[in-house]
Amino acid sequence: MSIVECHDGRMSLRHAVLGMLADEPGSGYDLLKRFERAMANVWPATQSQLYGELGKLEAAGMIHVLAEGPRGRKEYEITEAGLEELRHWLIDVDPGGPPRSAGLLRVYFLGSVSPAQARGYVASMGESARAREERLAELEGTIDWGDDNQSLYGRLVLEWGKRFSAMQREWAEWAVKQVE
Amino acid sequence: MSIVECHDGRMSLRHAVLGMLADEPGSGYDLLKRFERAMANVWPATQSQLYGELGKLEAAGMIHVLAEGPRGRKEYEITEAGLEELRHWLIDVDPGGPPRSAGLLRVYFLGSVSPAQARGYVASMGESARAREERLAELEGTIDWGDDNQSLYGRLVLEWGKRFSAMQREWAEWAVKQVE
DNA sequence: CTGTGCATGTAAGGAGTTACATGATTCA
């Protein structure tokens, strides 16, 4: 193996940006709001990160400036190279295992506090899961779903979130009983 | 607000190390193997990271060297300050929302590939969830569970993993039908 | 003419990964 040979790291923000621009061109500011609206629960991103990534993507030829507007606004569009990179990531790259979970990490260590405190912590996990369930159900009502692809895959993600939250709530209810 | 005022970032590796040392003293090498065995699916950590964190924790007075062994082995033990920090993290700090999920991020963008490819990707998510279910079921059989606290909380985490994997498999089965 | 929102960026630092690097001990 060569001395310099890494360039992995997964870099999913890059692909999140490419995916959004594949859907529709937009400026950094646009993307920021789209991230807040649609992806806050899947892949949060900050303003700094977005502008930095847009710069790198442009340098790499994966996006280009489609138009410039007032206040220095730069509207980006994905290029063919960018689309190719996105499709490659979607299809060819191994997604890797389940992500880190700080909440679950704590459960491992609940032996370091009193059973009452442990029970309280598990119960609060259940409560926040229940709150998320409600929020998602509400969200589902406010979105007007179409028949297009974006709606289809958006529904898939929303359904995943609902099932995940329900699973966590049920687990927490079960776990509280175990601690007793 | 003051100019220099941050020091958040969550730093969960720190607490993972404290939690392990609260359970039982050990060297960096010991912890490395314990991480591989017990926590690979919850909070993976590399050798570099562990030794770095042990150094920082010792400098912060949260752990101390209990004994030195052959080959420069340093066995660490958690201090009272470290226990306090661990308990504080367990009880008082907000765990934050659901973590990033690269797998789910992709689902958002499956509109960029053909329906057949999208279906294939979702199906592979289900398949890897099924494989994880099997692995966890096998793991459950090989561990001899006791009545102690560690076994209790370990079982809770394992159960979470089982439910999560089952949820993801069922979701994938459902989602494959939606894509058709 | 002033506030609100639009719009873009940089700097500093923590967290995590990979690769590089070294050396001691034990056992066959």
Next chain:
DNA sequence: TGAATCATGTAACTCCTTACATGCACAG
């Protein structure tokens, strides 16, 4: 003595977050 294992550490890099910083445009 040679291989495997024990054992610790550093360097370079990417990713992510927070805070700092600037300026234009438009509506009231």
